[in-house]
Amino acid sequence: MKESEFVRRLRQEVEHWHDEGLVDASLAERLLARYDGQDGPARSKIAVTLSFLGALLIGIGMIVFVASNWDVIPGAAKLGGLLAAMVLSYWGGFRLRYVGESYHGTGNALLFLGVLLYGANLFLVAQAMHINAEAPSLLVLWAIGVLPLGWLLESRAMLTLGLLLLTLALGWEAAFWCEGPGGFSAAFLLWGVLLVALGRLVPRLTGLAEGLGGFVLLTVLTVLADFGLSPHNYPEAEWAFLPPGGQLRLVLLGAVTLATTLALLFRRGQEPLERAEGLGLLALTLLAGGLLVGGGLDEALLRTVFNILLLLVTLAVLWLGYERREPGWVQLALGFFALEVLSRYVELLWARLPMEVFFLSAGVVLLGGGVALERVRRTLLKKLAERE
Template identity: 25%
Template sequence: MKKQTPPLEWLHQELPFWVESGWLQPAQAEALQRHYTVQTQTRQPLLNMFALLGALLIGIGVILLLGYNWSELSRPLRAGLLLTLLFSAQCLSFWALWRHRTSTAWREGSACFQVLALAAAIALVGQTYHIPGDLRGFLLSCVMLSLPLIYLLDVSFVTLLCTWGLGSWYLMYLDDRALPDLAFWGLFVLLLPQLVWRWRQQPGQISTRFLLSPVVLVSAAALVATFGDSWLERLWFVILPVMASLYYLGGQYLRAASKQSNGLIWLGQALLWLQALLFSNNWAWREVQNETEPWAEQLTVMLNTHPLDSLGLAFLMLAWLGLSLGVYRQLKPLAHLWNAFPLVMLLSWNLSLTADALAAIVLNIYLLALGVLGLWQGLQLRQQGTLTGSTLLLAVLIVLRFMDAEMSLMGRGLAFMGVGLAFLLTNLWLARRLRPEAES
């Protein structure tokens, strides 16, 4: 019996023929295709989520049922039940690959169930046969056994679980002062091809953006844990801005590929903004004045005392430079100015050797340029979000400078009221100017 073509697939196949036959205009065909594609994309994440939640709940339920009378069962029966559970999970994954390879719901659900089965088997076997171990060993075993599923079934949720599990395992060693750096980064690198593939093949999907936050947070925490002693002691004034710029550039790269915004851009901007505002104050530079040395001397000391950490620093700087060149043509002038913050911070650090006021002045000029350029770009491109963010940046900068000034409470109050009124009037003017574009 001939297999029937799904209705939506049949429609997409027939639309070009209808246009060639003159039954539909090209614009009408595009509207139909866009309508049903968006409808399918909107419904698909919901179906995937229900399948994933169903697999999670069923897996947890099976584990609870096994544990209800577990202590009363004989060892051979326990082993048989665990083998049956693992075999069932393997069969479900095989069925998903064989019959439902194109179904995200089947692949995600079966992979999730198999990870739960693996975790339950490891824990219950250890409890049954009194195998010594701790939570760190349990997490590492689960991650290593789950890694192949990521590539066999092409799943996002297991990637997320492995990322969090690997990060938790690594950070549990902080109290021991003996971090397994090579083991962590070796396993973490095995997760990156999946993320890179999704960036290149499916940049607009929710699952791709869903993976960004945990990978970024875990990698950032691991970088600080691995190189924190030397990085934060010596070259923090470059490392922290570069890490924030990497988040921002990564978000810009993803947006250029998917034509959609993402949380990495906002995270990078927030970190850059906070650092710039903090060091636009004289008191911030006075706090670090006793530690201030030329950056070349700081780098020399780090190279001599922490050669391995220096390699990590070199990789971080090369990643920043490579991403900057990779998205150079896609960035607007405002984005280039955001990305220049590490260089501005390096200049300010060197100026602080002479006078902390000079370093603060440079950062105030930088923030003012960000606000003014943001207003100009927002007006030119009619970007309401850019206008709002730039206005907020200028308002915070002005308020901070009034707080620094030697003025009475009456003077500060009147100044704040004047600035607030000016921004309200500006907002009304911008709303009227942008209204025709919004109505059209």
């Protein structure tokens, strides 16, 4: 384990110890300062958050200023100003992080501001060269500029931004060539599986890719459980209605996802838990193909299947989070479980109860469910801490 990864893991553990009352604030600071590579107290989480928030607001402010004065500012001044701001952000972030007394959090925030301005420059250059600014390829180019830098600097913020940009680009692109919800859902099921598998295979993406992938998977299954494939009125397979370019993209995405899932499944030293997770991801990959080749199926039957599948996947995420000691997965599963219970409640009783009775009973259910869910969450997190 690299030293930076060790420090990151140590910081998370010390925060858990402090929250559980095992160590006080001063001892937590001394523990972190011992391994943090600094002479002073460990970096404050609040200070880092404020630095990133400041960088985000500066980036938004500069972009809004240029957009508000688009017709007033000459084109060369717009491009030159944003380029100069980007270079200064990179230079200042590098100096603060690596030169002299280290201000790690502020330096990272300025580097993050640099990648935001890089994206603004991309769209500005595209507009100046009369390139369609609504092209998803611009988001891909932005991600290509963000992910390598985030990888080299081990910046979780940059890696998260890059993965989010690719996710948005996929949705943007799929909206152009998917004729129905089957193709769109298949694309995002494959993408969610790919993210989870990459997070398990690549240590530097651990926690980021799996979290986003799990959220994508549960979101797609929730939408399918709530709405099914109602616009999917094709008597044949939806695959036949995709344009050739869309078919090629789905084949490539499916091939990459399948190869990554098989690499995870047959990785050396597999434990039974990891093998079960790999089999589950493989099943979801095959399900994505089924959404494309199936046609003319009964809508009620499909929604029932999707509801059962959502429940199984939610329980699997909850179980994996507990067994792997990952509180984020536990809370993700509980959140989607609560959302699914609320959806089924509304679906079953909205038309069967008077409006005032429905809202009163819904309020009681939400309050009681919130208390019960919080108790379950605390119990599971406490057990996770004890096992740790």
